[in-house]
Amino acid sequence: MFTGLIEEVGSLRRADRRGEAMVLTLGAKKVLENVAIGDSIAVNGVCLTVTSYERDSFTVDVMPQTYRSSNLSMLGSGSPVNLERALAANGRFGGHIVQGHVDGTASVVSVERDQNAVVFTFKADDPHMMRYVIGKGSIAIDGVSLTVTHAENGYFGVSIIPHTLGETALQHKKAGSSVNVECDILGKYVEHLLGFGTADKTEAKTFSAIDESFLSRHGYA
Missing domain, CATH: 2.40.30.20 (Elongation Factor Tu (Ef-tu); domain 3)
Incomplete structure (x- = not known):
């Protein structure tokens, strides 16, 4: 989880493209403090996993789904990117809940x-x-x-x-x-929960959708 408070602006150093998959090498400094392979870093708001790192750079994999739904495919050499490490358990929560799952x-x-x-x-x-x-x-x-x-x-x-x-x-x-x-x-x-009762007619559901008919039956119309 992230907070949306950017820690530093890094830059794209290299993008190895393999169809709709990419390996990005990003220049950074602050987000590399105490970094470990497997750590999550948000790159332009996209949660990515550190696969390797050096003193002033790190690499991440970008899968096709992320390639298609984000602007990472548009980055060119030297492009500035917003970077934020995942929120530490003892960190200050100053923004809002950001998952790093771009819509x-x-x-x-x-x-x-x-x-x-x-x-x-x-x-x-x-x-x-x-x-x-x-x-x-x-x-x-x-x-x-x-x-x-x-x-x-x-x-x-x-x-x-x-x-x-x-x-x-x-x-x-x-x-x-x-x-x-x-x-x-x-x-x-909220949207998912309200529609859960009608999401799949082939399975028995214990919940019903809250709609105008439901509200009317219970005296709210």
Whole structure:
């Protein structure tokens, strides 16, 4: 689990592509402190496993599913990436619950200054993802924990303070750039639980879906 508080901006040193699979070599410093093979590091918000490391770099495998659902395939040599180690049990929880399981990507529509903040507006590449994006809700953009300012018609925005922008790779994003999006886990679990009773008609279920008919039968309509 991660918090969405970026520890450092690293860079892509090498990408070995094998179809839709990749081995990435990433330059870093802080996230390599006390690193061990098998540790989890979020790269642009994607939870990846350290397979080897040196003094100032580490390697990770990217499987086809991750390749297809994230922006990692778009990285080029020298591309800046947000890096965060998995949260330690005794660590300070300062962002929100980030799993490192990207829901999809979005494109930057505009970047505008609003006094001391910078407002990013995005268009979800998959409109279906918008059901999890709500105003004032939490969202992770390239692994950065942020708050949604508005969300409607396939578009959503976030407002970023100068410190966050300066300490993350978001400072390099402009109109047309692709970002990884992880929506708040809460909405996904609620949706699954509410639909669990009707998810598979071939199996006996002890739960029923909470819908308008259910509420009406129990006096809530």
